[in-house]
Amino acid sequence: xxxxxxxxxxxxxxxxxxxxxxxxxxxxxxxxxxxxxxxxxxxxxxxxxxxxxxxxxxxxxxxxxxxxxxxxxxxxxxxxxxxxxxxxxxxxxxxxxxxxxxxxxxxxxxxxxxxxxxxxxxxxxxxxxxxxxxxxxxxxxxxxxxxxxxxxxxxxxxxxxxxxxxxxxxxxxxxxxxxxxxxxxxxxxxxxxxxxxxxxxxxxxxxxxxxxxxxxxxxxxxxxxxxxxxxxxxxxxxxxxxxxxxxxxxxxxxxxxxxxxxxxxxxxxxxxxxxxxxxxxxxxxxxxxxxxxxxxxxxxxxxxxxxxxxxxxxxxxxxxxxxxxxxxxxxxxxxxxxxx
Amino acid sequence: xxxxxxxxxxxxxxxxxxxxxxxxxxxxxxxxxxxxxxxxxxxxxxxxxxxxxxxxxxxxxxxxxxxxxxxxxxxxxxxxxxxxxxxxxxxxxxxxxxxxxxx
Numbered sequence: 001x002x003x004x005x006x007x008x009x010x011x012x013x014x015x016x017x018x019x020x021x022x023x024x025x026x027x028x029x030x031x032x033x034x035x036x037x038x039x040x041x042x043x044x045x046x047x048x049x050x051x052x053x054x055x056x057x058x059x060x061x062x063x064x065x066x067x068x069x070x071x072x073x074x075x076x077x078x079x080x081x082x083x084x085x086x087x088x089x090x091x092x093x094x095x096x097x098x099x100x101x102x103x104x105x106x107x108x109x110x111x112x113x114x115x116x117x118x119x120x121x122x123x124x125x126x127x128x129x130x131x132x133x134x135x136x137x138x139x140x141x142x143x144x145x146x147x148x149x150x151x152x153x154x155x156x157x158x159x160x161x162x163x164x165x166x167x168x169x170x171x172x173x174x175x176x177x178x179x180x181x182x183x184x185x186x187x188x189x190x191x192x193x194x195x196x197x198x199x200x201x202x203x204x205x206x207x208x209x210x211x212x213x214x215x216x217x218x219x220x221x222x223x224x225x226x227x228x229x230x231x232x233x234x235x236x237x238x239x240x241x242x243x244x245x246x247x248x249x250x251x252x253x254x255x256x257x258x259x260x261x262x263x264x265x266x267x268x269x270x271x272x273x274x275x276x277x278x279x280x281x282x283x284x285x286x287x288x289x290x291x292x293x294x295x296x297x298x299x300x301x302x303x304x305x306x307x308x309x310x311x312x313x314x315x316x317x318x319x320x321x322x323x324x325x326x327x328x329x330x331x332x333x334x335x336x337x338x339x340x
Numbered sequence: 341x342x343x344x345x346x347x348x349x350x351x352x353x354x355x356x357x358x359x360x361x362x363x364x365x366x367x368x369x370x371x372x373x374x375x376x377x378x379x380x381x382x383x384x385x386x387x388x389x390x391x392x393x394x395x396x397x398x399x400x401x402x403x404x405x406x407x408x409x410x411x412x413x414x415x416x417x418x419x420x421x422x423x424x425x426x427x428x429x430x431x432x433x434x435x436x437x438x439x440x441x442x443x
Binding site for chain 1: 387391395396399407414424426432434
């Protein structure tokens, strides 16, 4: 019955169900807007399952990511969540780090160790990030039970306070993120994140978001918005280079965007109703999901790994949508009561 | 306008362009299978009609124009859909201008 929705894509010649593409767009839009990620780690394997050759999966994902990020970044900017100055400062050093990471990969490739080393480093970092987020979440809950954090601060993990003591000039203010620190702090963090992103071959949103929160000291919302801003810039360049290589399936991009538009709005608006720590906890769960998928892939279970990603993405999307609907209903109810 | 501020803006724009150019390259290098990336792909237009045929023809004839069209369309569609969704969400009655920060 669903065959009527199956079309053949004009460039790659891949037959695809339009409904599946729209649903994928919705899911990635929701999670991207909620966590501030491009979501390449989710979309690429799923498009691959749908029958896209890998270069087409990556190119199509990057092009769709750019369009989707415009929607989310606009919304986050209106909420006052985007610190463009901080994003560009980190990006400047991030690219240097990416080059270092990429050269390290080339070296490992020469000695024949690139694949397994990269995957296991990926697993270790995802594990560490996941554990850090969970540790922070549960420590914060314990502190709240005892009557609030010691310094009335939002974060239970306070590495950024120590890092802000670095007084190396120039000292810069990032007003949106409410951070004043040595320029060298975001520069160094950007460099490290870039090195890891370059080494692991990912967009970096998965690493940038926790780095902004725990090392720079951004509020969770600003970390999400600022990260999306950088993802948008990256996506456009990705679309450009893959377009020239002929690996962008434009019709699929358009169809996915039709789903991603409402999805990105839902994800972004959901951040309005969920506490910052709720976002951090769900981010931690998503990171664990990504980690398990990489481990499965490393052990040779490629198809189960992709299905695992699809399952995790679906479950997480459902949670965010429910959170957004409940929050919106509460807001509308409160407004009606105020009018009465 | 002061010349310093203009040059500052130009320098900033150049830095941004440079950063964007370099930002995703390793991800792209790592993600793209090198052998497949070198293959010249030609879209089969025999069974296509309408917009699909237009895309495929553009793809086959001028790759740069196809890329510019793809980026322009993606950006325009993202913006248009964003505005449309804004209007729909505003019509529902949700406040999109303010938020309470709660960590």
